[in-house]
Amino acid sequence: MMVPPNIEEFEERAAIAEFDGGLSRSEAEDVAAQDQGFISAQFYWQWLADYVVTRKMP
Numbered sequence: 001m002m003v004p005p006n007i008e009e010f011e012e013r014a015a016i017a018e019f020d021g022g023l024s025r026s027e028a029e030d031v032a033a034q035d036q037g038f039i040s041a042q043f044y045w046q047w048l049a050d051y052v053v054t055r056k057m058p
Contacts, residue, residue, distance in 0.1 A: 004057070010033065013035055
């Protein structure tokens with residue numbers, strides 16, 4: 001069973017990567033998304049959008 005992404009963990013990881021790691025916000029979000037098994041932040045946000053719209057796992 002697939003578990004929905006954890007938004008709090010995503011935001012925290014992105015913030016750490018941005019401020020402590022010196023990455024741009026876009027790069028930091030990609031790192032955070034990859035930590036949760038997504039190719040990039042774009043795929044992460046699209047998965048969440050699809051989940052919200054359909055109310056089921058994409």
